[in-house]
Amino acid sequence: MQLLRGRRWIVLVVVLVVIAGIGVVTFLQRGRLVSPRKEANVPQKPEAPPDLAKLRDAFTAGVEAMAHDDGAEAVKRFSSFTFGNRAVEEYRLYYLANAYQLTGDSERARVTLAALWRRDPQLIYAHDAAFNLANLYTALGDRDHAADVYATLARRAGEPAVAASARWATTVARVQTGDVSGAFFAARNILIESPRAPEAANAVAFVHAITGTTDNDPLPLTPSERVTRGVAFLAAGDPQNALDELNLVAPSAPASLHLQVELQRGLALSQLRRYEDSNKILEPLTSVYFKYSIPALRCAARNYAILSASIDPNVNKVIKEKKQVGTTKVRVGKGKAKKTVTKPKFQTVSKTVKLVDLAKKKKKDEYDRLASERLKDLLSLPIDDDVRFETLNALADRAIAKNQIDYLQQVVPQIVKLDTFADPALQYLWDRAWAAYTRSDLAGARTQFRFIADTYTQANVRRQSEYWYARTVERLGGKAEAAAIYQKLANGPYVDLYARHSIARGAKRVDIKSNPLEKQGADWREIAEKQMPRELELAYELTALSSMRDALLETRKNTNRSNTRFAEALMADYYNSTSDEQLMYRSLKRAWPQLATVDQDTVPAYFLRMYYPLRYGDDIEKYSKKNGVDPNVVRGLILQESYYNPEAKSGVGATGLMQLMPATAAEHARHLHVPFATSRLENPTVNVELGTYHLRMLMNLFGGNVDLAVASYNAGQGNVMKWRRAAPHKPMDEFLESIPFPETRNYVKRVRMLQSSYARINGEGTT
Incomplete structure (x- = not known):
């Protein structure tokens, strides 16, 4: 019997071990215990012209050798080729010179830097190259050439601090060569051009020593030089010294300098916040x-706006008044006629009332009127595009504040003409148009939707307003006109939300199956070679060579309003190289606003590939099919939610590709019998399985309606159910456009557009 019991225990142990082993094997087979399977996101190499692509490896090897202080290898690499007339030749020469110095070959370093300096280099290290070259000349005992390099750098340098440092070095070098006159000239220029630089104190002492003057004596400067010195103080953020300098010269300034002196005095007073005094000087100059x-007009307008904003005509006044606070019983009458009556009970209370100080309001309104007038005066002058853009936007803001719709509609087209993708006052105008539509002011809505559609160029804005213009016209009885617009919207190259709405209203669509990634046409290399702004050529060529650190520095240094789109394209390349998806997408949209719109086929395929990742395809297809959802909707959700980053985590804890909340994911995992831990949401397979199940659940909740399911994915199913219950009979297009959360409204539109984009990319057509 004991032997039998022992055998039973052995059998039981064996069975338990086998069961546990099967469980572990099953667990491992399901991929539940392995670390997250993150598909490698290897950034594509930047597109490069053939000549740069051919030299990319050699240049990269040279840069890497420099990073390891291997001068000999760097010399070997950088001396094995040349970029010819390309801007990036400056970098080859700069690095080659540094490589020679690492090997101790100062002679070749000096010759190479001299060749670079003769090119008038624009690279970000130009100042370093100049100081290095001058030091090499000095070490050789050739102080004349060193002084010449310093003097040239002072003329070329745009930064006052660099110019001052170069001029002081020139002063020292000229003294060492016996050229006192040249030294004096360089020192005086520090006092004139860079009076706030650290070298200015030494320059003052040197000038006093040469001229035999003291600190109590005025500097030996001409009126013109004093004006320049005042302007330099102003540029350095020292308006008080600027004003003092200008006040010194004002009484004796020749007629040719009078207007310049007065202008700078007005600007200095404005910086000192003496706005009234500033405008007294500036007004005659307008x-x-x-x-x-x-x-003068720019500054005066700004002064008036600040003065107006500083006045609050509303005042609070405390008044006292009697107020009934209840009742009291009192005895009245005499003798037998005496009786108790109820009388109101009063109490004196203090009350604060808001009043308008009419004098202050009048002054505020006058300043405001003058600010607007000066801005309009400015528009009538031959100003450059940057100033015009700034002025028009200021006037648009004023028109919105005053609800001047007619004037606003004059200003907005002018802004869009200067910047094709600008959207000034768009939200304000859209809100007005939509409010008119919802209150059935169809005539007003028709006019306003038409203005938006005809004015703004962004495809999403244009199509949205076109669709609602058509809906308005249809409600007014213009069925033929509306049908033509629906057909036009349905025929777009992608099926965005408004194409879907149009099809639902009877428009027919011909499927488009061409892959936008395989389209023929100008690629990024051709565009960049022909259109890249000169100041960004270095950044572009460095990007093409995969020298991303230097490309980043060059891009940041040379970005301005007129070249923003090219600069952002280069920044997208940089962020792509560092796998910073969020910043990459931000730059891509700034560079190519057509992305994620029906116009995106005009974007070079290189950037389309960057924008639309194709990772995790097996998991997406498998679990989308299992849960009966469109895999391209899932791809769109993933792109919108996490930019395909499996480790993405939101501020509220949503995690992974499909940004699932841990509590929701845990509930779905229990239902699916999937072992779960919050950290496992970073596993793409687990995340996609649970995410597609969640999407299916939402679709079931809303009767298979994808739009409502997608809205719930963003805003929460409770909110969408509440909104729908409040408007159960509202047409779906109106309901989606009326969603209270702007983020959710845009989310639905964007996911639908991304769905259509992935459908074409995957060769599935767009219907």
């Missing part, structure tokens, strides 16, 4: 030569 009237 009708003189353009070179003075334009800056």
Whole structure:
């Protein structure tokens, strides 16, 4: 019997071990215990012209050798080729010179830097190259050439601090060569051009020593030089010293300098926040030569706006008044006629009332009127595009504040003409149009939707307003006109939300199956070679060579309003190389606003591939099919939610590709009998399985309606159910456009557009 019991225990142990082993094997087979399977996101190499692509490896090897202080290898690499007339030749020469120095070959380093300096280099290290070259000349005992390099750098340098440092080095070098006159000239220029630089104190002492003057004596400067010195103080953020300098020269300034002195005095007073005094000087200048009237008008308008904003005409006044606070019983009458009556009980209370100080309001309104007038005066002058853009936007803001719709509609097209993808006052105008539509002011809505559609160029804005214009016209009885617009919207190259709405209203669609990644046409290399702004050529060529650190520095240094789109394209390449998806997508949209719109086929395929990742395809297809959802909707959700980053985590804890909340994911995992831990949401397979199940659940909740399911994915099913219950009979297009959360409204539109994009990319057509 004991032997039998022992055998039973042995059998039981064996069975338990086998069961446990099967469980572990099953667990491992399901991929539940392995670390997250993150598909490698290897950034594509930047597109490069053939000549740069051919030299990319050699250049990269040279840069890497420099990073390891291997001068000999760097010399070997950088001396094995040349970029010819390309801007990036400056970098080859710069690095080659540094490599020679690492090997101790100062002679070749000096010759190479001299060749670079003769090119008038624009690279970000130009100042370093100049100081290095001058030091090599000095070490050789050739102080004349060193002084010449310093003096040239001072002329070329745009930064006052660099110019001051170069001029002081020139002063020292000229003294060492016996050229006292040249030294004196360089020192005086520090006092004139860079009076706030650290070298200015030494320059003052040197000038006093040469001229035999003391600190109590005025600097030996001409009136013109004093004006330049005042302007330099102003540029350095020292308006008080600027004003003092200008006040010194004002009484004796020749007629040719009078307007310049007055303008700079007005600007200095504005910086000192003496706005009234500033405008007293600037107002007479607003009708003189353009070179003075334009800056005077800009500053005066700004002064008036600040003065207006500083006045609050509303005042609080405390008044006292009697207020009934209840009742009281009192005895009245005499003798037998005496009786108790109820009388109201009063109490004196203090009350604060808001009043308008009419004098203050009048002054505020006057300043506001003058600010607007000066801005309009400025528009009538031959100002550059940057100033015009700034002025028009300021006037648009004022028109919105005053609800001046007619004037706003004059200004907005002018802004869009300057910047094709600008959207000034768009939200304000859209809100007005939509409000008119919802209150059945169809005539007003029709006019406003038409203005938006005809004015703004962004495809999403244009199609949205076109669709609602058609809906308005249809409600007014213009069925033929509306049908033509629906057909036009349905025929777009992608099925965005408005194409779907149009099809639902009877428009027919022909499927488009061409892959936008395989389209023929100008690629990024051709565009960049022909259109890249000159100041960004270095950044582009460095990007093409995969020298991303230097490309980043060059891009940041040279970005301005007019070249923003090219600069952002280069920044997208940089962020792609560092796998920073969020910043990459931000730059891509700034560079190519057509992305994620029906116009995106005009974007080079290189950037389309960057924008639309194709990772985790097996998991997406498998679990989308299992849960009966469109895999391209899932791809769109993933792109919108996490940019295909499996480790993405939101501020509220949503995790992974499909940004699932841990509590929701845990509930789904229990239902699916999937072992779960919050950290496992970073496993793409687990995340996609649970995410597609969640999407299916939402679709079931809303009767298979994808749009409502997608809205719930963003805003929460409770919110969407509440909104739908409040408007159960509202047409679906109106309901989606009326979603209270702007983020959710845009989310649905964007996911639908991304769905259609992935459908074409995957060769599935767009219907």
